[in-house]
Amino acid sequence: MMPLLTTKGLSRNFGGLRAVDSVDFALMPGEIRAVIGPNGAGKTTFVSLVSGRIQPSSGMVVFDGADITGLPAYARVRLGVAYTFQITSVFANLSVYDNVALPVQRTLTDGRSKGAVQAGVITALERTGLADRTHMLAGQLSYGHQRLLEVAMGLALKPRLLILDEPTQGLADSEIDNFIELVREIAKSATVLLIEHNMPVVMQLADRITVFNAGRILAEGTPEQIRANTEVQDAYLGTTHG
Numbered sequence: 001m002m003p004l005l006t007t008k009g010l011s012r013n014f015g016g017l018r019a020v021d022s023v024d025f026a027l028m029p030g031e032i033r034a035v036i037g038p039n040g041a042g043k044t045t046f047v048s049l050v051s052g053r054i055q056p057s058s059g060m061v062v063f064d065g066a067d068i069t070g071l072p073a074y075a076r077v078r079l080g081v082a083y084t085f086q087i088t089s090v091f092a093n094l095s096v097y098d099n100v101a102l103p104v105q106r107t108l109t110d111g112r113s114k115g116a117v118q119a120g121v122i123t124a125l126e127r128t129g130l131a132d133r134t135h136m137l138a139g140q141l142s143y144g145h146q147r148l149l150e151v152a153m154g155l156a157l158k159p160r161l162l163i164l165d166e167p168t169q170g171l172a173d174s175e176i177d178n179f180i181e182l183v184r185e186i187a188k189s190a191t192v193l194l195i196e197h198n199m200p201v202v203m204q205l206a207d208r209i210t211v212f213n214a215g216r217i218l219a220e221g222t223p224e225q226i227r228a229n230t231e232v233q234d235a236y237l238g239t240t241h242g
């Protein structure tokens with residue numbers, strides 16, 4: 001089987017800092033992959049390079065066999081790479097429905113009819129359990145529901161690869177259980193790449209784990225392999241992440 005996504009020698013500098021340093025990475029179709037690592041390890045920079053939110057200093061990104069290095073984020077969305085927008089991009093004074101519909105209207109210019117857009121938005125809201133809140137203002141949703149709204153915004157783009165950046169941060173335990181079920185459901189039709197700090201979530205959800213440290217991949221493996229890896233435990237010592 002061919003990987004859905006690969007990176008080769010992917011690097012990104014910020015001034016003198018090499019935030020992502022020559023990363024070779026491969027993701028198989030249908031996988032749920034968790035990216036973990038201490039604060040400042042380069043996780044967000046790495047997934048931002050994959051999504052096209054930022055561009056690399058060197059190296060390449062290949063999606064489904066095509067070199068997508070240099071393509072802007074919206075062009076990658078059209079190919080099937082969606083990144084969940086941080087909560088700051090939820091428009092509090094727009095309806096839940098419009099928050100999901102707008103990214104679709106902005107990025108997918110594949111001649112979809114209004115009805116098809118509408119159906120896609122409703123499906124995404126149903127899958128995330130927000131269908132009975134479509135007309136509420138997004139700002140009236142609870143924090144947990146706003147985080148689900150971000151996922152709905154990504155899902156409505158019908159991604160083949162859905163990238164989630166710390167999706168469970170700030171959720172209550174009961175919300176986290178529902179979230180785990182949601183991601184398993186999403187993974188039936190898409191590949192999922194998530195940055196996650198909540199270790200029980202990572203251990204329950206991930207098929208494989210990639211551990212970043214100082215801009216590089218320190219280790220990669222199944223949850224069992226990563227749990228038993230003393231190098232990984234050492235990398236976390238002295239860091240303050242919860």
Ligand SMILES: Nc1ncnc2c1ncn2[C@@H]1O[C@H](COP(=O)(O)OP(=O)(O)OP(=O)(O)O)[C@@H](O)[C@H]1O
Nearest residue numbers: 014017019037038039040041042043044045046212
């Ligand atoms: N836009 C930027 N300008 C300058 N430095 C940056 C920028 N973005 C990230 N960095 C630096 O790059 C390094 C990696 O940051 P990044 O956010 O990718 O780490 P992370 O693993 O996602 O950390 P966290 O778990 O805290 O979110 C850090 O030292 C950070 O300060």
